[in-house]
Amino acid sequence: MFERTALPDGPRVISARLPGRHSLSAAAYVLAGSRMESRERSGVAHFMEHVTFKGTAAYPTTRAVSEAIEGLGGNSNAATDRESTVYWTRLPGRELERAVDVLAELTVRPLLRDEDILKERDIIVEEIRSYRDDPAQHIFNVFDETFFGDTPLGWEIAGDEESVRGLAPRTVRDFWRTTYRPANIVVALAGDFEHQDAVALVSGAFGQGNGPVPDFSAAPSLPNGQRFRLEARPGAQAHLCLGMPALRRDDPDAWTLELLNTLLGDGASSRLFLKVREEHGLAYDVHSFQVDYADCGVLEIYAGVDPDRLEAAMAAILLELARLRDDLVPEAELAKARAYARGRLEIRLEEGRHLASWIGVQEALHDRVLTLEEALAAIDSVTSESVRALCERLIRDELLTLAVIAPGRRARRLERSFRLP
Numbered sequence: 001m002f003e004r005t006a007l008p009d010g011p012r013v014i015s016a017r018l019p020g021r022h023s024l025s026a027a028a029y030v031l032a033g034s035r036m037e038s039r040e041r042s043g044v045a046h047f048m049e050h051v052t053f054k055g056t057a058a059y060p061t062t063r064a065v066s067e068a069i070e071g072l073g074g075n076s077n078a079a080t081d082r083e084s085t086v087y088w089t090r091l092p093g094r095e096l097e098r099a100v101d102v103l104a105e106l107t108v109r110p111l112l113r114d115e116d117i118l119k120e121r122d123i124i125v126e127e128i129r130s131y132r133d134d135p136a137q138h139i140f141n142v143f144d145e146t147f148f149g150d151t152p153l154g155w156e157i158a159g160d161e162e163s164v165r166g167l168a169p170r171t172v173r174d175f176w177r178t179t180y181r182p183a184n185i186v187v188a189l190a191g192d193f194e195h196q197d198a199v200a201l202v203s204g205a206f207g208q209g210n211g212p213v214p215d216f217s218a219a220p221s222l223p224n225g226q227r228f229r230l231e232a233r234p235g236a237q238a239h240l241c242l243g244m245p246a247l248r249r250d251d252p253d254a255w256t257l258e259l260l261n262t263l264l265g266d267g268a269s270s271r272l273f274l275k276v277r278e279e280h281g282l283a284y285d286v287h288s289f290q291v292d293y294a295d296c297g298v299l300e301i302y303a304g305v306d307p308d309r310l311e312a313a314m315a316a317i318l319l320e321l322a323r324l325r326d327d328l329v330p331e332a333e334l335a336k337a338r339a340y341a342r343g344r345l346e347i348r349l350e351e352g353r354h355l356a357s358w359i360g361v362q363e364a365l366h367d368r369v370l371t372l373e374e375a376l377a378a379i380d381s382v383t384s385e386s387v388r389a390l391c392e393r394l395i396r397d398e399l400l401t402l403a404v405i406a407p408g409r410r411a412r413r414l415e416r417s418f419r420l421p
Contacts (some may be wrong), residue, residue, distance in 0.1 A: 001371045002359045003195035009208040010182045014363045015189040015198050016355050024191025025352040026099040027088040028107050029364040031186075032179035034157045035082045035216035035293075040166070042152075043124070043159015044175045046080040047117075047167055050124060052087075053078070054116035056105035068102050076102065080157055082293060083216070084364055090353055093191050097201055103187065104205035107180055117169040125165065128158050135239045135405040136285075136304055142231055143241040143403035147298065149225035152216065183210035188360025190352040219296035223401045228415040232408030238307040239406070242317060244399045246290055246297035250367045255378040256386045257290060257299070262337040263329060263387070264288045264320065265301055269336065271320045276303065282313040294365070299394060307406050311417055314402075322421045325395040329384045341379050346372065395420070 004014045011028075034045045059065045069076045074091035087106050091099050131137045141156050148154030158164070187202050222245040247257050265272035265288025276286045286303040305313040348354040349372055362369040370378070397420050404411050 002369060004363065004369070005195070005199045007182075007199070007203050007206075007208075009210040011185040011187045011202055011206050012363055013187050013189075013195075013199050013202045014359045014369065015193070015195045016359055017192065017195070018190055018352060018355070019192055021190075021192045021352060022093050023090060023352055024093045024096055024099060024189065024193065025088065025090045025356040026096075026103055026187065026189045026191075027086055027356050027360045028103040029186040029188065029360050030085045030087075030107060030180055031083070031184045031213070031364060032085055032175070033081050033083045034155065035152045036179065036214050037152055037155075039150075039155070040163065041171060041175070042155050042163040043157075044167055044171060045085060046158045047120065047124060047164065047172055048175055048180075049078045049080045049085050049087075051112060051117055051120050051172060052106045052110040054120065055111040055113065057109040057111065058101070058105050060111060065102070065106070068098065072098065074099075078106070082153060082157065086360070088353070088356070093193070096189075096191065096193050096198065099189070100187070100198070100201040100205050104202075107185060108182060108206055108209070110176065112169070112173050112176060114169045117167075117172050121165055121167065124158060125161050128156070128161060128164070131156075131158070135233060135235060135237075139239040139241045139302065139403060139405050140300075142229060142405060143243060143300065143401070146225045146229040146403045147223050147243055147401045149220060151220050151224065153219060153293070153296075154225065179213055181209040181211060181213065182206045183208070184213050186360055186364040188356045188363065190356040190359070219293065222296060222298075223399065225401070227401055228418060229403050230408065230411050230414075231403075231405045232411070233405050234407055235307075235405075237304050238310045238404065238411060239302070239304050240310070240314065241300055241302050241403045242314075243298050243300040243401050244394050244396075246299040246394060247292060248295050248297055249292040249365060251297070253386070253390055254292070256382050256390050257297075258341060259334065259337050259379065259382045260324070260387050260390055261288050261290050261299065262341050263333065264324060267340060269340065271323070272301065272303075272317065275320055276313060276316045280312070280316055282306075282309055282316060286313075286317075307411070310404070310406060310411055311414060314414060314418065318418075318420050321395050325388070325391040325420075327388075329387050331384060334382070334384050334387070338379055338382070342376050345375060345379075
């Protein structure tokens, strides 16, 4: 499914061959994210992701960067997370050299000019404001602040207006210099090409560069903040995010959690969707998802509901959690969840970009890279007994944290009824 090469003092290269494919996908994972930041430098990792696109040694303007990809019919973008930043591109299959070249330019040869950095502050502030103006998006920031407390995991990845405006050009360049080293990068590719051709191109484009990279502090004992937080805001809809400590990224029970989440709230056949939305009509959007880091994780539930029905929706969600904790999942229901998880994975990995992401994320952040067959076998190994055992560990009143954005008068009494049946 993949081949892997670790270049001396350079990137790790992992690729998947897709014979006959007319497109290729490539991604560069820099092992640097917002967990490495201090409060004063909050947002610098995300800032760095933005400003690289303002110009590089070979492509000195935003337009030149864009045309290097779009001029060939491709597209590219980037995203910052807590523990990594990814730059990706998709191009016609014959453009392997261009794909590698652009990713190398963005990561190891950005210009980082003072004028670009100063101008980008205002753009990022507007991005932060757009998130905060959207309660369906902002609720997850409120939850993180509540759950993780005043720690890097609890701060907004983009920073806040004060920290972003305070980032000096030298601070941004220092962050790039200490973290964007070639040896701190994983390059993942999927398409119809030979692995050794990709390795040769990566070696030439990214070069070498090693040295100590700043680490991040350990996650706090969770939950670390308040148990309940309300942000009063007028609106026609209330937004809630309920979560509990879950599993670190490579926990032995990670695939059991995958099936637990599938059963609970992933898809239109999940318990939350069928009960909260279809049976009770309490929400248009209700779903669960998991977030994992090197040393901790969270299982979260989101719902957008009528403010007058907030308590009813919360009660229905808590009841479904209690059912998972107390009752063995019927084998037929678990078999459907397995089929859903298996099929979704098989379908996603048919697409080059998702395949590059699959091998790239695992190489960058996990202890090992699973083949599709190994992942499917892990899904099949999950039993009803292992799901219930994990639920008994995770679903406990003292572990639950709830964040709500809603009109205040309708939500203040919610804290008193926030307990499992």
